[in-house]
Ligand SMILES: Nc1ncnc2c1ncn2[C@@H]1O[C@H](COP(=O)(O)OP(=O)(O)O)[C@@H](O)[C@H]1O
């Protein structure tokens with residue numbers, strides 16, 4: 001760590017990064033610098049609150065993410081949970097635990113990524129906490145959002161007869177991570193977009209996920225969405241969360257699950273089933289959920305008009321059958337409730 005003290009470091013990382021006008025327009029009364037931040041509550045709205053941690057070795061390594069990606073993804077993963085509630089993200093707090101030997105330019109790059117992501121989704125960083133630590137760099141991002149009273153989209157409201165949807169292609173992040181871990185190259189030698197575009201796109205999916213705020217808004221405003229979840233631990237795990245919270249069964253149709261071209265190309269080369277990455281990989285931060293079947297086409301059109309794609313990938317049944325896969329062959333097989341689990345490695 002440099003010669004800067006704790007307080008000078010905080011100033012260096014945060015001062016002047018978001019304009020006073022932007023903060024004021026976002027309802028911030030007191031931002032960084034006092035004991036706590038103060039902001040106005042929008043009338044008729046409820047607060048939506050979440051936090052997520054990213055820690056070195058568990059969530060990132062030097063050859064799987066650039067420093068700026070670490071900041072960007074920590075913010076994106078936390079914002080993603082606000083999208084998964086059908087809410088709008090407003091404020092963020094960043095808690096940082098820094099190993100003594102960390103060079104200052106590394107922290108500045110992490111903060112560049114944090115602010116890049118926050119600015120992209122109009123989130124004001126209103127505070128945080130900074131400590132030293134023994135062990136790897138650790139970031140916890142808390143995000144506070146808002147949703148009209150009683151309108152948050154839950155995991156527990158899937159209904160029999162609903163269809164199951166995904167707001168994007170899944171599995172690319174896990175394939176990107178596998179590729180990066182196998183290559184173990186410094187980031188200057190990673191494939192470049194355009195040249196080796198399949199691998200570059202997998203890497204981008206891993207390092208720069210895009211929280212699905214706009215898609216969450218379309219779903220929340222439609223009033224036809226049943227349950228909603230974001231995919232941090234894999235499609236299988238998230239579908240199980242919805243099935244259990246809602247007391248329903250979920251059948252995913254193999255032929256309907258979209259497979260990105262770059263994932264297909266990578267899986268072919270690796271002689272692996274692309275479905276493996278989709279079901280059990282995680283860190284895609286796309287949304288999966290359920291909606292009334294009779295409104296599916298109209299929602300697909302709304303998504304298309306907004307420049308997005310809504311994939312219908314299955315349906316909800318009344319049976320206590322857990323999550324199953326309707327295979328291309330017609331066989332129906334159970335899908336295990338596995339995926340990324342911090343304490344149980346399958
Ligand atoms: N240490 C903790 N203390 C209190 N609540 C927690 C803790 N860890 C997780 N939770 C809560 O448990 C739920 C599931 O957490 P998590 O699996 O991290 O969700 P997600 O995958 O959406 O990030 C959330 O409501 C979260 O706020």
Ligand SMILES: Cc1ncc(C[n+]2csc(CCOP(=O)(O)OP(=O)(O)O)c2C)c(N)n1
Nearest residue numbers: 057058059060061064232233281282283340
């Ligand atoms: C070096 C490295 N090893 C393994 C992974 C894979 N990985 C780590 S955490 C995770 C799941 C998502 O993180 P989590 O902390 O469970 O987020 P949450 O479910 O709370 O949103 C995955 C797939 C990774 N990203 N980087």
Ligand SMILES: [Mg+2]
Nearest residue numbers: 051052053232
């Ligand atoms: Mg979490």
Ligand SMILES: [Mg+2]
Nearest residue numbers: 081084230232
């Ligand atoms: Mg989530």
Ligand SMILES: [Mg+2]
Nearest residue numbers: 232233340341
């Ligand atoms: Mg998790």
